[in-house]
Amino acid sequence: xxxxxxxxxxxxxxxxxxxxxxxxxxxxxRRLARRxxxxxxxxxxxxxxxxxxxxxxxxxDPVRTSHGEVAELCAALLxxxxxxxxDAPRVYRLPVAYGGEFGPDLDDVxxxxxxxxxxxxxxxxxxxxxxxxxxxxxxxxxxxxxSPRIAAPRLPTPRTRVPAGSVGIAGHQTGVYPxxxxxxxxxxxxxxxxxxxxxxxxxxxLAAGHYLRFEPIEAAAYARIEAECRNGRYQIASEPYAxxxxx
Amino acid sequence: xxxxLEPGLLTTVQDLGRYGHQRYGFSPAGAADPAxxxxxxxxxxxxxxxxxxxxTLLGPVLRFTQPAVIAVTGADLGAMLGETPVPxxxxxxxxxxxxxxxxxxxxxxxxxxxxxxxxxxxxVLGSRSTDLLGRVxxxxxxxxxxGDRLPVGAAHAxxxxxxxxxxxxxxxxxxxxxxxxGPQRDxxxxxxxxxxxxxxxxxxxSSDRTGVRLRGPALARAREEVLSEGQALGAVxxxxxxxxxxxxxxxxxxGGYPKLGVVVTPDVxxxxxxxPGDRVxxxxxxxxxxxRIYRDWWSRLHGDEVLAAPGEPDRPIAPADPAPSGxxxxxxQPVAPGERAGAAEGAGRAIVRAxxxxxxxxxxxxxxxxxxxPGDRVEAGATVGLIEIMKSFYEVTAERAGMVxxxxxxxxxxxxAGQPLLELxxxxxxxxxxxxxEGSTRSSP
Numbered sequence: 001x002x003x004x005x006x007x008x009x010x011x012x013x014x015x016x017x018x019x020x021x022x023x024x025x026x027x028x029x030r031r032l033a034r035r036x037x038x039x040x041x042x043x044x045x046x047x048x049x050x051x052x053x054x055x056x057x058x059x060x061d062p063v064r065t066s067h068g069e070v071a072e073l074c075a076a077l078l079x080x081x082x083x084x085x086x087d088a089p090r091v092y093r094l095p096v097a098y099g100g101e102f103g104p105d106l107d108d109v110x111x112x113x114x115x116x117x118x119x120x121x122x123x124x125x126x127x128x129x130x131x132x133x134x135x136x137x138x139x140x141x142x143x144x145x146x147s148p149r150i151a152a153p154r155l156p157t158p159r160t161r162v163p164a165g166s167v168g169i170a171g172h173q174t175g176v177y178p179x180x181x182x183x184x185x186x187x188x189x190x191x192x193x194x195x196x197x198x199x200x201x202x203x204x205x206l207a208a209g210h211y212l213r214f215e216p217i218e219a220a221a222y223a224r225i226e227a228e229c230r231n232g233r234y235q236i237a238s239e240p241y242a243x244x245x246x247x
Numbered sequence: 248x249x250x251x252l253e254p255g256l257l258t259t260v261q262d263l264g265r266y267g268h269q270r271y272g273f274s275p276a277g278a279a280d281p282a283x284x285x286x287x288x289x290x291x292x293x294x295x296x297x298x299x300x301x302x303t304l305l306g307p308v309l310r311f312t313q314p315a316v317i318a319v320t321g322a323d324l325g326a327m328l329g330e331t332p333v334p335x336x337x338x339x340x341x342x343x344x345x346x347x348x349x350x351x352x353x354x355x356x357x358x359x360x361x362x363x364x365x366x367x368x369x370x371v372l373g374s375r376s377t378d379l380l381g382r383v384x385x386x387x388x389x390x391x392x393x394g395d396r397l398p399v400g401a402a403h404a405x406x407x408x409x410x411x412x413x414x415x416x417x418x419x420x421x422x423x424x425x426x427x428x429g430p431q432r433d434x435x436x437x438x439x440x441x442x443x444x445x446x447x448x449x450x451x452x453s454s455d456r457t458g459v460r461l462r463g464p465a466l467a468r469a470r471e472e473v474l475s476e477g478q479a480l481g482a483v484x485x486x487x488x489x490x491x492x493x494x495x496x497x498x499x500x501x502g503g504y505p506k507l508g509v510v511v512t513p514d515v516x517x518x519x520x521x522x523p524g525d526r527v528x529x530x531x532x533x534x535x536x537x538x539r540i541y542r543d544w545w546s547r548l549h550g551d552e553v554l555a556a557p558g559e560p561d562r563p564i565a566p567a568d569p570a571p572s573g574x575x576x577x578x579x580q581p582v583a584p585g586e587r588a589g590a591a592e593g594a595g596r597a598i599v600r601a602x603x604x605x606x607x608x609x610x611x612x613x614x615x616x617x618x619x620x621p622g623d624r625v626e627a628g629a630t631v632g633l634i635e636i637m638k639s640f641y642e643v644t645a646e647r648a649g650m651v652x653x654x655x656x657x658x659x660x661x662x663x664a665g666q667p668l669l670e671l672x673x674x675x676x677x678x679x680x681x682x683x684x685e686g687s688t689r690s691s692p
Contacts, residue, residue: 006430009509010537012479014430019474033270050269050477052501057477059266062512062541067534135475135501138272138381142475142501153472154503156487160453170503171472178272181380181499182457184486196272198371198383204271 003078005071008057013070015056015078021144021172025054026132028081030208032056035077044073051133051208053142089241091128091211094176096167097222098124098189105186109152109169121216123147124167124188128211128241129174139178139196139204143212146174158184165191167214189214192226193236211241248312249362251395255307255349257456260366260385260397261359261496263296265374269477269500273383276376277496279456279519280357281512283321285548287361290318290338290410292402295549297365298375300391302358304522306349307391309360311341315399316363316408322355322520336412356522364400379456379497413555421447421526424493424514426483427537431505434470435485442466443483443507443529448491452523456497458484459518461527465489468505475503481510481518483529493527495519511537513544597647599669601662605634607643609658617658619669623651631669634662649673 006014015032017025029051035041036049036058045065050057060070098121099106110117129143136142146169154170159182162168166177168185177183178195191214195205206212217225228234251258263284264277278284278301285295300307306324318338319326326333327348333339335358341347347360368375368386377385386395428440448463466489477500478484484492484504493510495518510518511532521527532540547553601607609617609632619631625645632643649671656668 007427007534008430008479009427009481010511010541012509014476021474048266048269050500052476053474055476057479062538063545066538134270135272136499138383140272158486173475179380179382196381
């Protein structure tokens, strides 16, 4: 598998794998990032590693080390990675209200894709999405497996505010905004379940290496589940991931 | 305890950031101008990364319920303790009940209020910084509100009222940002790199802690979307409209707009002081140069030269930033006391000399009158000129009172270290031998 090391400014290095959304590529990125979070890397000046689909951004202390030394460390760690699949992934089932006030860009996405809004919803909710990594805001899952039939580009200029729980599409990616934030994704629905709750331990609901499925609900169910979440009574459903290659 | 009477435009608790949790989506946050935070903390005797208040443009109104030792660094936003102006970069003591407010300033964007003992809100995941995106840390993950009460920690080192910084941050126009090309350099045609290196960009009002939004020559992209990946501080992000966004401390951990380059950390700190309407330009540097720039900056921030104790005779220091490559003359060499040329020429006469090489200005700005003219009487400590070096301005002051007999250099004249600038007479006690007076340098408020 090809790897490139790219300096970023004065305190970063990108380890870049083949740029595609692929669980096997992502597994290497996540596992490299995990090794970079351990004591050996810290002792050599690595402060943090952020895994993503097909890359790891490595933050290092420029006083103690350099781009070149960090690249050498990463190359050594890559040579030691275990490529076996992960055991026992789960599928989290997330209720989502689609369209209308919950998804202001659903009609645009449907038009762009040559489908009806209902067809977009059926395609979107018909897949178990692999959770490649978390990022952007606490607990935000980056998902893979979006059907090319409903891929749509980001907004030309990002919105400065996207409501919490919004479900969006950008290019060939789909995801959920855990908190209100700026964003350039096309919004097609919203979930009432908080994916990040600072009162909860752990505060982040999802984990990379597992799966997420969206289940369409009506506005009335949205309000009911939202109330249950506020009262701390809602439990997200999940089941073992049954088919195909695990992460 | 510090009581918030009015919150100001955007005031948040910040330290040097929350690291180790970006992989779960926790933005590092932290001070947008970490240099100002570090210097302020050092002034009041805190650990360099202690939590402080980051103040944006229009400052808060705060009351100290107990005596506190404080310093304000970064932009001069018109800090007032009671009826007394608080000079930027100087330690002052606030009495119990005293009120700190900000009248506003003409330039710069962010000031830091550092208190001996630090702002003692509960840390979250190892940091007191406020992540406004994730609503984490500081005071409930949000900006300060009227009615907030901020605990102050116990001071653990002797803070010295009157201690001051030896240099100041001066608003620049345009701000020059040194940038390393990448990580998506190959998503852009070569012409775009030329546009970046030659264009002038204006800071837009929609800028915030997540990033500075710029308007200027569009940066054309060769390819469309990229996969979301980790984002560096200072990344030059290019949306489809070609108008770049330079990411600051409050950025999201990952993003999918291509990044043409990453600005070096010291210049991100300077960019954090740009206000809407200010202009920026970019200069491309190599990764190796970027490392050197960072290391020099970091060592100066933590070195001894930046602080002067009250009453300590001023001595010249090396400039704040290393010389940009190709700058004439390179970094100034400090003048050691034994190297000053010229003996006293007679009782009562004193020569003010340049403490290091730079450009001498006889007035605060081109439209103003000169600080002094021959025949003027000056007090001890009065500013008699400026020396510009590496985009910073040092106030040259008279160490003794006297009368200006002659100004020996022209406005905007390059001067060498040790070069005579002014001649003063009088103000020397009878019987005391006149001696050369090293022009003292003092941070300008």
